[in-house]
Amino acid sequence: xxxxxxxxxxxxxxxxxxxxxxxxxxxxxxxxxxxxxxxxxxxxxxxxxxxxxxxxxxxxxxxxxxxxx
Amino acid sequence: xxxxxxxxxxxxxxxxxxxxxxxxxxxxxxxxxxxxxxxxxxxxxxxxxxxxxxxxxxxxxxxxxxxxxxxxxxxxxxxxxxxxxxxxxxxxxxxxxxxxxxxxxxxxxxxxxxxxxxxxxxxxxxxxxxxxxxxxxxxxxxxxxxxxxxxxxxxxxxxxxxxxxxxxxxxxxxxxxxxxxxxxxxxxxxxxxxxxxxxxxxxxxxxxxxxxxxxxxxxxxxxxxxxxxxxxxxxxxxxxxxxxxxxxxxxxxxxxxxxxxxxxxxxxxxxxxxxxxxxxxxxxxxxxxxxxxxxxxxxxxxxxxxxxxxxxxxxxxxxxxxxxxxxxxxxxxxxxxxxxxxxxxxxxxxxxxxxxxxxxxxxxxxx
Numbered sequence: 001x002x003x004x005x006x007x008x009x010x011x012x013x014x015x016x017x018x019x020x021x022x023x024x025x026x027x028x029x030x031x032x033x034x035x036x037x038x039x040x041x042x043x044x045x046x047x048x049x050x051x052x053x054x055x056x057x058x059x060x061x062x063x064x065x066x067x068x069x
Numbered sequence: 070x071x072x073x074x075x076x077x078x079x080x081x082x083x084x085x086x087x088x089x090x091x092x093x094x095x096x097x098x099x100x101x102x103x104x105x106x107x108x109x110x111x112x113x114x115x116x117x118x119x120x121x122x123x124x125x126x127x128x129x130x131x132x133x134x135x136x137x138x139x140x141x142x143x144x145x146x147x148x149x150x151x152x153x154x155x156x157x158x159x160x161x162x163x164x165x166x167x168x169x170x171x172x173x174x175x176x177x178x179x180x181x182x183x184x185x186x187x188x189x190x191x192x193x194x195x196x197x198x199x200x201x202x203x204x205x206x207x208x209x210x211x212x213x214x215x216x217x218x219x220x221x222x223x224x225x226x227x228x229x230x231x232x233x234x235x236x237x238x239x240x241x242x243x244x245x246x247x248x249x250x251x252x253x254x255x256x257x258x259x260x261x262x263x264x265x266x267x268x269x270x271x272x273x274x275x276x277x278x279x280x281x282x283x284x285x286x287x288x289x290x291x292x293x294x295x296x297x298x299x300x301x302x303x304x305x306x307x308x309x310x311x312x313x314x315x316x317x318x319x320x321x322x323x324x325x326x327x328x329x330x331x332x333x334x335x336x337x338x339x340x341x342x343x344x345x346x347x348x349x350x351x352x353x354x355x356x357x358x359x360x361x362x363x364x365x366x367x368x369x370x371x372x373x374x375x376x377x378x379x380x381x382x383x384x385x386x387x388x389x390x391x392x393x394x395x396x397x398x399x400x401x402x403x404x405x406x407x408x409x410x411x412x413x414x415x416x417x418x419x420x421x422x423x424x425x426x427x428x429x430x431x432x433x434x435x436x
Binding site for chain 1: 190194198382
């Protein structure tokens with residue numbers, strides 16, 4: 001089951017789109033997050049931090065899957 | 070309650086409603102309706118005017134029961150905390166799925182008409198990223214863009230459709246009611262399903278400066294969008310007849326491609342219009358990125374919806390990339406039509422009915 005899902009995800013996201021999504025998450029973490037912290041919106045900043053890093057980790061995982069074939 | 074700076078006026082609300090409702094469905098609708106109602110598809114559009122206006126009326130009235138409050142807040146008052154959260158999450162996922170479908174059909178149409186060698190992924194991602202950029206600008210920026218898109222694209226679209234008049238054959242509208250009333254009424258409900266974005270009235274009204282005067286503007290927006298659909302469906306049937314309309318994958322484009330200006334001083338108007346048509350689809354995609362973001366932010370009591378816009382891009386992209394071809398996209402659209410009809414017609418009716426049964430009166434809910 002997990003293999004089917006991973007294969008499907010790998011087919012759906014190509015390398016170029018994964019790189020773009022990593023860039024989007026990096027934007028969230030390095031531009032939006034400091035702005036939220038400056039505005040003292042701590043709860044939301046925490047959620048964005050988790051989602052941002054979680055997203056980058058997942059996209060990197062998919063890139064590794066692509067490279068491994 | 071939205072910030073004072075994030076307010077739009079009623080005229081802008083009218084433009085926003087039209088710009089959000091009109092999207093890729095407008096080009097495909099003549100085929101879907103002709104399949105269902107035959108030569109009387111144009112009658113189905115007229116029939117759909119009334120439930121669409123009733124839905125808009127209920128949405129405005131529902132919103133006026135809770136002036137200045139967002140949907141996520143007052144839906145909790147009407148159907149309880151968890152019901153409200155579930156309904157908000159339903160709308161968020163509904164927009165995300167519809168957005169994926171719209172982005173995919175948009176990219177397919179662009180690929181088959183303009184950018185033959187550009188990969189679908191590039192068209193979709195570039196479109197989504199630009200849409201997200203605008204969506205992060207907030208409701209005012211989106212509303213201003215809707216006004217610009219409306220002023221540039223709608224008049225040109227109407228002129229192009231009307232220039233096909235040389236090919237109009239009124240015998241194509243016969244026989245009337247060939248498939249019977251039930252089919253025509255059913256097709257009328259399908260038209261409502263093609264008008265996704267109508268429910269955005271519920272979510273836009275809290276941003277309006279004078280919501281007590283929004284009813285006429287909202288109804289005008291719905292009537293204008295429905296009239297555009299009526300014009301496209303009627304012109305397509307008059308041009309091609311039912312048999313050919315049903316065979317065309319995207320009849321709206323074939324209609325525009327058959328347009329010729331008198332004197333033939335401009336040719337290939339189809340390509341010109343497709344370029345302008347991008348402006349019509351863009352506000353819908355932007356709104357369907359922005360609305361789930363504010364709903365998610367409000368549901369989880371987060372003050373800033375902007376980061377969610379970016380987080381939604383991969384999700385919309387994934388939904389857009391799943392269908393293997395345009396036919397599957399159209400099948401997905403046909404399934405979504407019934408969900409859209411429910412979200413537009415039944416949910417506001419239920420919410421308004423429950424609110425009135427519970428004795429919630431206009432302006433009398435502690436606001």
